[in-house]
Amino acid sequence: MDTAVGSIGQDRLRTASYFVVGIALVAAVGAGAIDLPLALLPLAVLLGWSHLHSI
Amino acid sequence: MLAVSLYTLAGLGVTLVVGAGMGELGRAAGLAGRPVFVLAACLAIAVPLAARELGVLRFRLPERPLQTEKVWMHQFGALGAATMWGLHLSLGFFTRVNYGGFWMLTLLALGLGSPGMGAVLMGGHWVGKALSVWVAPLALRTSADGSEVVGMWESDARHYRRVQALGLAATGVVLAAWLTILAGG
Numbered sequence: 026m027d028t029a030v031g032s033i034g035q036d037r038l039r040t041a042s043y044f045v046v047g048i049a050l051v052a053a054v055g056a057g058a059i060d061l062p063l064a065l066l067p068l069a070v071l072l073g074w075s076h077l078h079s080i
Numbered sequence: 081m082l083a084v085s086l087y088t089l090a091g092l093g094v095t096l097v098v099g100a101g102m103g104e105l106g107r108a109a110g111l112a113g114r115p116v117f118v119l120a121a122c123l124a125i126a127v128p129l130a131a132r133e134l135g136v137l138r139f140r141l142p143e144r145p146l147q148t149e150k151v152w153m154h155q156f157g158a159l160g161a162a163t164m165w166g167l168h169l170s171l172g173f174f175t176r177v178n179y180g181g182f183w184m185l186t187l188l189a190l191g192l193g194s195p196g197m198g199a200v201l202m203g204g205h206w207v208g209k210a211l212s213v214w215v216a217p218l219a220l221r222t223s224a225d226g227s228e229v230v231g232m233w234e235s236d237a238r239h240y241r242r243v244q245a246l247g248l249a250a251t252g253v254v255l256a257a258w259l260t261i262l263a264g265g
Contacts, residue, residue, distance in 0.1 A: 034220050035232045039239055041219035045211065046243055053250060061261065062197065064254045065188065066204045068247055072181030073208020075243035 045074050083162035088210040090163045091170030095206040096199045098171065102189040103198025112193025119259045122187055126252040129180030133245035143177035170206050179244045181205070184251060 049071035057064030111118055131137040148168045152161040169175055172182055185205050189198035216229045233240065 034229075035236050037219040037221075038216060038229075038232055039236060041215050042239065042243060045215070046246065049247075050250065053254070057254060057257075061254065061258055062192075065197075065251065066200050068251050068254065069181075069185055069201045069204030070208035070211070071247040071250070072179070072185060072244065073205035074211055075240040075247060076179045076181060076205070076209050 042074070046071065049074070083158050084213050086159055087162040087166040087213060088207075090166030091206045091210055092203055094167055094170040095172075095202040099189050099198035099200070099202030100195040101198070102186065102202070103193060103195035106190040106193035106198070107195070109193070111191050115192070116259065116262055118188075118191035118193075119255050119262070122184065122191060123252055123255040123259065125187060126184055126248050126255065129184055130245045130248035130252070132180055133241045133248065135241075141177050141180060141183060143175075145176055147175060166210075169209070172202075172205075179241070181244055181247055181251075184248060 049067045052067035053064040053071075056067060106112060128137055128139075132139060148165050152164045155161070156164060172186075177183065182205065185201045189201045192198065212229075212233070220229070
């Protein structure tokens, strides 16, 4: 893999990751305000997202 | 698109059933009636798991150090292999577990003793895992080869470990809030 291309790809994936983290945390606060245990669902998604070797 | 959908749906089906099964198992073991004990135990476990992701603590997680079979692509074709990979990887217990969040959710699914909650937790974890397959091509604006994406991901492992630690810390906050509510009666 070309280093420059790899670096750009890595930056884009990291930006996407920040979006996923932000959305998951906002969703957890929203779900928790409705019913506290429901907050665990977006957090479960977040824990799965950052789990490598999934492909 | 069809292959990714099959991968996601096959894994979702498995995780919903496995999560519900763990919840049923926990209920049968009488854990559903002891939420304070279960939440306190999971909270206590979340702390060292988060510390491990930040590199503060070092210990091995229980895992089978196996990866899924790449030869399935040749044996079953793209669609068959995607389905098989979804089925195999979603089980979680039969492949590598590098991050503590999986065990945190497994303990919660078992300990809360609720099949519905177990299905939600394990299904949610799978959706997060499968999300990478959907998001990576959009972020990279190309249909990059899977191994290339994994390479990019692994070279930025520190970021994903921090995200995992953040997820564990946030889970700990929810558990602490839940405990506080239960203690308040």
